[in-house]
Amino acid sequence: MTKAPSVSVVIPTHQRRASVGLALQALAEQTVPAETYEVIVSVDGSTDGTSELLADFDSPYALNTVAGPQRGRAAACNAGVALARGDVLIILDDDMQAEPELVEHHRRHHPPGSRLCVLGAVPVEVDGSSPRAAHYVQAKFEAHLARLAHEDHLNLPRSFYSGNASLRAEVLREVGGFDDSFGSYGNEDVELALRLGAAGVKLRYDPEASARQQYGKDLRGLARDTLAKGGTAVLLGRSHPQTFDSLRLAEPRESSRPWLAVRSVLLWLSRRGGGVGTAIFAVAGLLERLGLWRQPLFYRAVLDYAFWAGVDAELSAATDGGDLARLAAELHRGPIDLLLHR
Numbered sequence: 001m002t003k004a005p006s007v008s009v010v011i012p013t014h015q016r017r018a019s020v021g022l023a024l025q026a027l028a029e030q031t032v033p034a035e036t037y038e039v040i041v042s043v044d045g046s047t048d049g050t051s052e053l054l055a056d057f058d059s060p061y062a063l064n065t066v067a068g069p070q071r072g073r074a075a076a077c078n079a080g081v082a083l084a085r086g087d088v089l090i091i092l093d094d095d096m097q098a099e100p101e102l103v104e105h106h107r108r109h110h111p112p113g114s115r116l117c118v119l120g121a122v123p124v125e126v127d128g129s130s131p132r133a134a135h136y137v138q139a140k141f142e143a144h145l146a147r148l149a150h151e152d153h154l155n156l157p158r159s160f161y162s163g164n165a166s167l168r169a170e171v172l173r174e175v176g177g178f179d180d181s182f183g184s185y186g187n188e189d190v191e192l193a194l195r196l197g198a199a200g201v202k203l204r205y206d207p208e209a210s211a212r213q214q215y216g217k218d219l220r221g222l223a224r225d226t227l228a229k230g231g232t233a234v235l236l237g238r239s240h241p242q243t244f245d246s247l248r249l250a251e252p253r254e255s256s257r258p259w260l261a262v263r264s265v266l267l268w269l270s271r272r273g274g275g276v277g278t279a280i281f282a283v284a285g286l287l288e289r290l291g292l293w294r295q296p297l298f299y300r301a302v303l304d305y306a307f308w309a310g311v312d313a314e315l316s317a318a319t320d321g322g323d324l325a326r327l328a329a330e331l332h333r334g335p336i337d338l339l340l341h342r
Contacts, residue, residue, distance in 0.1 A: 003035070005085060007088045008037070008081075010077060011042065023097055024039065024041075032107070034061040038063070040084060042065075045071070051067055066082075087170075088110045096214075097211060097214070098210075099210045099212070102210065105209035109204065115171060116202055117204070118204045118209065120210055122164045130215070133288075133299065138215065157193045160189055163211075164211045165189075167196075171196075175201075182235060185224075194240050230314065231313060234311055280305065
C-alpha cells in the first residue's frame, strides 16, 4: 500500500474549466515531493467540460475528483474534504495559481496538535485586457492583504477568507466543516471563522504562502456577487446573532448623509420589483463606460447599494426580530429623514 499524503489541497469549482487547468498545472510545480500531497477537485454542477479536463489531466501528484449537482461553494468544499487523506488541508479557489512554495509554507505551520488556521496571500492579477472593475478589486484587496499583518484586523471575522487557507483536517472536522446552508455566494468563510474562533483556533497570516488570483469579472458580475453577499450576510446574522455588532450588518449608516438618502431611494425602487435592480446595474455599467470609474467613490457607491439591496431583499423574505428587525427599519427610512437625522 502507498503511504497517504500528508497534505490535501481541496479546490471547489463551478464553470471554470480553463482556470482549473491553470490551477492544477501550478500545483504540479511545487517544491515538495509530489507524493507528499494530493489534490481533490470538487465539481459543483459544472457543465463546461471541467470533469472531462480532470479525467484527462496528467499530474505528478494524486488527483481525485468528486462531482455533484450545484449546491454552492460550502457544500463543494465539504464534499472535497470528505475525500481528503492528508493531515493538513489547504482550501484553494479555482481561480488561484499556487506559487511553487505554497504547499511547503502552509505545511510547516501545522505540526500534530496545531490549532492554527493560516491565510496565505492571494494577490489579484490584472492586465490591460482586464475589466475596469477588476482593477478596483485588485487595489482593494491589496489594501486588505497589507492590513492582515496587523493582528487586530486579522482577527475581525469579515477579514477571513478560505481561498488559500490551511488547517489540520481534524480541526475542520471537529467544528463541522463549512455550513452548506450557505448555498449562494459569500459569507460561508466568515461563518466558518466564527466557529473556528469559538473553538479556540487562532488565525495567522503568511504572505509567503501565496497563490495568484485571476479576477476577470466586470462590474455587473461584481455587483451580482455583492448582491448575493448581502443576502448571505443576513443568513450569517441569523446563524450567529451574538456576533451581530462585528458584522457589516451593524453599519448601515457608514456613509455620508447625501449618499444614504440616494441609497434609500434606490432601495425603495428595488422593492417595487420588475427588474429595477438589474436596471440600476445596467445604468451603472453605462456610467462606468462613460468614464465615471475614474471617480474614487464610483465603485464604492455601486457596491454599497448592491450589498444593502441584497440585505434588504433577504430581510423582506422573512420576519426577523432583534437586531435584524432594527436593521430592516433603518433600511426603510426615507431620504428626507436620513438627510435631517443620523
